[in-house]
Amino acid sequence: MSTPTRTHIFVTGATGGLRSIAGYIGGSVVSALLSHPKSDTFHITALIRSPEKVALFNSVGVTAVVGNNSDLDTLTSLASTADVVLACANADDLYAARAIFLGLKKRHEETNTVPIFIHTSGTGVLIDDAAGNYATDSIYSDLDIATIESLPKTQPHREVELEVIAADKEGYVRTYIILPSTIYGIANTPLVSLGVQNPYSRQIPRLIEASLDRKQGGVVGEGLNLWPNVHIDDTATLYISVFDAAMKGPGGTAHGREGYYFGENGEHRVGEISEILAKLLYDMKRGKSPEPTVFTIEEMQKYFGGRWMGSNSRAMAERARLIGWNPVHTVDSLWASLKPEIEAILERRNT
Template sequence: MAPLNIFILGGTGYVGGTVIVDILKRGNHEITALVRSKEKALALEALKLGSLNVVLGTATDAAVVDSCVQEADIIIDTYDSDNVEGTAVLLGACKKRFDNTKEKVTLIHVSGCAVLKDEAMGKFASETIWDDTDVDKLAQLPPTQPHRVVDLQVLEADTEGYVNSYIVIPGAIYGHADNLLSQAGIQRDTDLGPRMVIDHVIALAGTPAAIGGGFNLWPWVHVEDVSTLILTILDNLESAPHGREGYYFAENIEITWGWVAAMVAKYMGTPFADVRAFTKEEVARFFPPPNDALVPLMAGNCRYRGTRGRALGWTPKYDKDHLERDVARLTASKIQA
């Protein structure tokens, strides 16, 4: 692939930082990273990564975003899957670029699997399984679903013809980001799912419990596998579908939330035969406002299969055994803290 100018939003985040490191390993692309923290921007510049340019700003800094977009061949947006205002700023810059040059820019946007969640409240495992090739079914998702409003903004830009959009939808992301950015203290793991489960089981003295009993199923995926899916799309832009057909589900593991709680109990040395449901009092305790908004997300089913990425050659490598080892690692570190 010819050298490209890649603009990354959220470049010091869990996914964005991993993507930057993986692209830098290739050594043939120019990267511009939007960083909102002055401290992190200076730390990133201090690493003197030759093909990496650091720009200080947020996704709503219109002048900064516009300047970066005008120079970009590819935009990878890992900033915030619910940032309606920031997405409008980004797409406005893309539209301006197209009006001036008549050239479309490629936009790879990272969304989230909660866009598919149901209202199980942890009480059952759904039989509904989505597939990223079922575009007619995906088109029926209502705008009330999490992340959907931003996804619709991106899809509309593709329909209007000034971007080629690719929407990556990862499951619950886990895994330790061990790279030059994390080692410099710039990038940190934000694997919220396993960390919250661990905190709750520890708070209950090793009793495994989950919302509604944790029978609901979710896809899980390692942060490195999310990054390799993004790079797989990048490597196959000439053949990879975009727009309405440009959904790419990132998944490699399917488990119940109760399974995670049981694994935490196991590695605390207090295994139980069954996972029980949180009491109403425990839900209020563990999910005070504004975190109460997480309850229907974590308690819903979200089952899907990533067909498109695999058809392009994406091969996720982290499996359920690795996830269990990672839960064990996180549990031990939390207990020792």
């Protein structure tokens, strides 16, 4: 009986930095790969900053290499032996992306194959300067490439996106860009159970942290801005849908210039999250009033640095649905996730 050909997969952001644990997205993606029907044909490698976690990763079948994303030679070397790289660490790390591309180019030259690069960006690339004070009518579709191409290089994540597309154009790699929106929900994966994955997202937990610190729910401006949302489990299946389609070959799904995949299953008014959190905190005796009050400029800088929390980012994830991505969590799951997020943060603060 012949041994199946192995697919070598290198995942960044499954790594763990200061906290020495896998990332929220990266850990969920690795967990989804481990339960993939073809997982016995995968050889998954992740960078680990902390040597003591190596054995835990090995115990679930992931090869852990000690290093970090600023070890550019290590990134190049690991990419040069990979058929697929899933970049889930930092959407804005241009140097890490370049180091990985050097390795993938080598892989192409040595094997005459065209490896796959799946990059994590975010719908933060679409943001405006609303500061919470209006809802925009501009809704981007990931099928409308001309409009995406009109985004200036100064938008968040855009510089790395452009480099990713340029690499695909050179022909030695096929690139796919995944742009999750507000990811929510506490990850519940085998890596979380092992204690090696960060189970928490960023945006909503930061809003809760800020509100707890000031003992009062807060809102950015008038809270009128809109964002899309996607549950962490649906985010993981989005990566797998793109991975599976990319593995079919160049015709499997769009790559390079057209290879944008938004992650969205509904949208919310950001102020509505603030309103619900304020009410929940008030009921839990953690907030002075059930109505959110406006964050000061100082609070905005401290907790949200940048303009994203008050911005609009409106997106329709049409391309991934064409290849069968079928997200199951609607905005109702987002509302249901808020109380458990508060409770989890309070528990972390008490431990």
